[in-house]
Amino acid sequence: MRDASAFAHSDSSSLRSAETLSEPPLVIYGKRGNADVLTAVDEDAETLGLHAGMALTQARAMHPAIEALEEDSQADAALLDNIADWCLRYTPLVATDPPDGLLLDIGGCAHLYGGESELVADLGQRIAQAGFTYRIAIAGTIGAAYAAAHGGRPAAYDTGTERAILLPLPLMALRLPPETVASLARVGLKRVRDIADLPRSPLTARFGGDLLRQLDRALGLEHEPLNPRLPVAPYVAEQRFHEPIGREDDVLGTVEKLAGRLAIALERRGDGARRLELTLFRTDGALRRIATGCARPLRNAQDIRALFAERLAALADEYDPGFGFDMVRLAVAVAEPAPAEQIGIGAAEDARELVRLVDRLSARLGAGRVRRTVAHDSHIPEQAAAMMPAQNTGRDLHDRALGWDAFRRHRATTELAPRPLRLLNQPEPIEALAEVPDGPPLRFRWRRAQHDVIAADGPERIEGDWWSEPASFARQQPHNLTRDYFRVEDESGHRFWLFRAGLYRDVTPHDMAQGRAPGWFVHGTFA
Amino acid sequence: MLDELRQRLTTLQKATGLDSDPGLVPFGIAEVDAALGGGLAPGALHEIAAAGEPHLAAATGFTLGLAALPASSSRGANGVSEPGATRKHLVWIAEDMALAESGAPYGPGLDAFTLDPERLLTVTVGHRRDLLWTMEEALRCHAIGAAIGEIRHGPLDAVAVRRLSLAAAQSGALALLLRASPARDASTAATRWIVGAAPSLPVPDFEFGAPRFAAQLIRNRRGPTGSWIFEWRENDERFILATHTVPVAAPARDRSRQKIA
Secondary structure, rough: OOOOEEEEEOOHHHHHHOOOOOOOOOEEEEEEOOEEEEEOOHHHHHHOOOOOOOOOHHHHHOOEEEEEEEEOOHHHHHHHHHHHHHHHHHOOEEEEEOOOEEEEEEEHHHHHHHHHHHHHHHHHHHHHOOOOOOOEEEEEOHHHHHHHOOOOOOOOOOOHHHHHOOOOOOOOHOOOHHHHHHHHOOOOOOOOHHHOOOOHHHHHHHHOOHHHHHHHHHHHHOOOOOOOOOOOOOOEEEEEEEEOOOHHHHHHHHHHHHHHHHHHHHHOOOOOEEEEEEEEEOOOEEEEEEEEEEEEOOHHHHHHHHHHHHHHHHHHHHHHOOOOOOEEEEEEEEEEEEEOOOOOOOHHHHHHHHHHHHHHHHHHHHHEEEEEEEEOOOOOHHHHEEEHHHHOOOHHOOHHHHHHHHHHHHHHHOOOOOOOOOEEEEEEEEEEEOOOOOEEEEEEEEEEEEEEEEEEEEEEEEOOOOOEEEEEEEEOOOOOOEEEEEEEOOOOOOOOEEEEEEEHHHHHHHHOOOOOEEEEEEEEEEE | HHHHHHHHHHHHHHHHOOOOOOOOOOOOHHHHHHOOOOOOOOOOOEEEOOHHHHHHHHHHHHHHHHHHHHHHHHHOOOOOOOOOOOOOOOEEEEEEEEEEEHHHEEEHHHHHHHHOOEEEEEEEEOHHHHHHHHHHHHOOOOOEEEEEEOOOOOOOOOOHHHHHHHHHHHOEEEEEEEEEEOOOOOOOOEEEEEEEEOOOOOOOOOOOOOEEEEEEEEEOOOOOEEEEEEEEEOOOOOOEEEOOOOOOOOOOOOOOOHHOO
């Protein structure tokens, strides 16, 4: 494993260095304990002898003319994340090392740039262009690369030289807590070389196990995993361009080519893509990530291209190639075993066509907008049917998986009363006048229109959930109350599904006095 | 060159459903089928407008009844259908607000109009142009037998509507536009209907009668217009003409507003 630690001053101080010298020297400060402490200084301030870690009051006393700004750690973190994303062009294994460092595992990637020093040169040039100062080191372990970037001479070191890098450096370079460093300093241990060959057990006993673990990790005696910021996709293919591409057609052509490469790998392991991610690297460092899901495992390159064509079309103006993309990466973020393609006829062919349609629509409109209705074993009307994203309702969208056969059996055995054609999202309260307390309404008013009931059918009693409080009427939530449903027709033939929430027998005179009585609701409409 | 143009002209004419297509789907009502020149044309666009906002549920039922026609007419003499087995899927596309305001299609109630819930694909869209795009995509898919586009108010882009007609003609699927209120815009639809609820005929034991629809055929590219009251027979899965044992009113209009106290 080869690790590179890039160390960039990711705050505004470096941005200012490009501006005119007539500006006052800039320092950034933040609260550390009870004091305001400088966290970063620009070049001008540095030449005045100011440095990070100095108290703000001291700096002000030395140079009253400086401009001091408070740090914005959230913005710094977001900026670091942005730079980390941008570094994905070098390797998918990028981790952030807050507040201002990045770790890249470049094992097996450097040859794409012609070698490690070329990669460093490319990275450095791009970071500098973006207006940041940086220190980049490459070494065989995370610890050694970090130490070289922060305390030593930033360069590309060969594996095996970790000891030589580390020995002359201060102990801070081992990424130890400041208290440990301070207590080591009290007994005269200041540099790595001071502790490297000391007997181990007394050191551990006195300073804790972290000290030697950090040392072992930096020296490569113990493995240290890198925690990449983004999950690493199981299948990745990428293409670099000397001349940036910008046209949608070119991008889609590249997608198809990359998908063709992925298809070979997917087929070898019998997998298909359920979720695909396309990353477009713009020449100016901006990144566009486009993801799309598939209803069934997919590996056909043309189908994948078609999905991204929809996504790009949906992006419309947001698809902004700027001066072009110089790298395109296609990754399978989620893979799933897929049976080999079969040539089907009739119903199977229709099923495949349907899957294709669902994928296209979901890619363009969003998976949550393309839905199917799933039956649930519930007697509560709004829970008996649920709208689910079609892509999630099972492989190949099998009709049987939706559970309606069970519903039909249930209806046949229980002689369930008719259900409305359209159900409102929320039952809507109405003013209703009933002749007898537990009977259907004679007339009601809904959405500012009055309806005289000429025919009614019911009640169909639907109890609230049995686990809900069987307490008094007043304490119950309206949606937990027992409902009496009626099907009613008004004088012009409109048909409604109404219910009364709550039973009059549960209502105490006290409730009535408080104005709490069973209420009426419209829940749906029949044709 | 001339041949090619002629061929293109033929396909364009086909799109509007003007030729005598043997694949017409009969209503099973002689009077209506005569007006339609044999039946409802599949592979064409049909527009159904609710007579007013409160009539939307009735118009929805009528639309689903039309969507069910091809299946019921192609079934064998025994009239038994196999649920979900051979019938194609139906796509219901609506703008976000439409389903929120008028209610979403409710699975357990759909089979009153012979739509098995598993055959329904519901799509909600944020923009009118997405609705038309989705509808066109759906019509071009061979797994889809009918696409219903539900539109609340406002005019339609005539070009987009024509594209829908063409897409339907190419695939043979049924394109149905369901509107919440009648519109006066020009349209290439093969038929345009205004549909409202009509009082049902009460059956003796105080149960509900079958739902009735007051349907006006206001535009018909193949023949005369007309006005009928249909009754949906759930068991037979088809429309019949309502028998005139009760006075037949004029097509229902929205009287609710007159009664606001």
